[in-house]
Amino acid sequence: MKIELNGEPVFYSTGSGKPADNAPTLVFVHGAGFDHSIWVMPARYFARHGWRVVAVDLPGHGRSGGALLTSIDQMADWVAQLIVAVSSDQQASVVGHSMGSLIAMSLAARYPDNVAKIALLGTSAPMPVSDVLLNAAMDNDQAAVDMTNVWSHSAKGRLGSSENPGLSNLHVGERLLQQAGRDVLYTDLAACNGFQAEALVPVQQPALVIIGDDDKMTPPRAGMAVAESLTDVRQRRLPGCGHSMLSEKPNEVLDELAGFLLL
């Protein structure tokens, strides 16, 4: 689906949904350097279950135009505008992965009337990024793609054994990051690195935190700390799962999201 926001083209996947006018809205927000396609399976699931699915490409990502946004709060401001533009009641539940989880947190804290529930996948607040990765990303070097991609997969996930028949998750991740435009990964990682959780008011909305036990990018203890900072939270841990939980454990992630959002 292509719409226009602030004069710029915005793409989002509906998960092949044809929602009713008053369908609840569910926004999926991708992580650093990625796009909407990481959400293909949950997007299709919630679309079939009657939601207005908005698996969006952030500005300058995937098929969306516009300049890259340089801070998590700017990205949250933009998603808030998107929610108002596409939902029937100016409200949405928001599912975010990695950088997307920070955007969901910022949204929930700063636009409480526009956010019903948040689900945070592979999260950490703050979300520090190492200099070695930031510097490689600044140079648009393949090493930044490799670091992000390899560190995002569990030890088992790096050898494969994908639940999705015939897919090499490691190479899907690599390809998505390679296809991001120049400076996209760096700008996103720098935004994650600069995120200041303490500046936010406490999030009151119901929240789900999904933690991969073998997550090297946002380690389990960081995800648990986020969960502890939330008021109304359910926390789930996925054994043997890395940061790329949507490709490593797609069914378990889906079951957790469904259990939380379809309540």
Added chain:
Amino acid sequence: MSESKHRSPPTAGFDTMALHAGQSPDPTTGARATPIYQSAAFVFPDSDVAAGLFNIERAGHVYSRLSNPTNAVLEERMAALDHGVGAVVTASGQAAMHLAVTTLLGAGDHIVSSRSLYGGTHNLLEYTLSRFGISTTFVDPRDPAAFAAAIQDNTKLVFGEVLGNPGLEVLDIPKIAAIAHSHGLPLLVDATFATPYLCRPIDLGADLVMHSATKFLSGHGVVIGGVVVDGGTFDWMANDKFPTLSQPYAGFHDLVFAEEFGPQAFITRARKEGIRDFGACMAPMTAFQILQGLETLPLRMQRHVSNALAVAEFLQEHPMVESVSHPGLSSHPDFELAKQILPLGAGAVFSFELRGGREAGRVLIESLELFSHLANVGDAKSLVIHPASTTHHRVEEKALRAAGIGPGLVRLSVGLEDRKDLLSDLKGALRAVEKTMGKNQ
């Protein structure tokens, strides 16, 4: 070329991936080897999960024509070895070629192909697909400009083999890929003779790869199978040439594959349409057997390559041999290119021309003892065929030459036997040829 100052984290090497990619010990039984899931269908725990599997919301298996857990290990391993995002295994190499073509093309579309092809592929493109409205222009694989010149408005695909048949022309993949991409087209490469151990076309710019898995990937010559690997590199929405991926598909509730699946679009459509509807799926037992071969691919290919080069060098010096066509020999026109495209060796299939024409070929074949006379390549055992007295026995000499096949042309697929035994077998057979031809003079 300057070295990057940044360093990528280490990942498992090719040999490790050939053994492990796509499989971990079975969590239920502890089985270390890949189990053979000899089941036509898989139970749904409830209706919503069933609907989710059909609607591509969940990962899993429904019916073994579409996917199977044993096949999935082979698919993922091949995707990992070829550096692709995904793969689909098929009933044969021909089925893989057909699946790749029909996932993208329909009636009225056109292919630009190297003319130096496996005979089965040539038949498919020249005669069979043309019955369904898909036409092909064949060009010299050594002439990149010819590929560009043959591209038409309705061209949707550029195709070639890493090592051509029978001349062993080496496809200049980076150049041909650049030409294809500059016209908004993907490059499909048949890497059967090379395997991912010797050449990974996706790393060189190709978008799609296919193999006959019957050959070196298996190595044992006991199964028929094929595989298509998607590099995930091509932007199917960059132009309007690929409606199967960029437009709603009524056969899947108006799904736009490229829109929803991103880099997995091609391989998802190939499975959800091509395997579903044409049905040329692989049997799980076949996938298991190919996996057994794949585990030793690196070791076997090293031996194949070194044995083949030794045999080629021996033949090159033999007085009964007019010429040898092997890209690892400096006499081959693509010797330099082969070093770039196939740095670990130019494969183990090659041809040579005997002095003495058809009769010499017949005598050689019938005098060989270790080399098996049959129509296959890539077996662990050495193989030989003489086209002029077998596959092309009805063809006149003039027509044979036009197809690049001399009357004394012999094709070898060099196996893993002791090198001295292979050379001894060839020496004996060539002595018999010499004797027969001497008598006939």
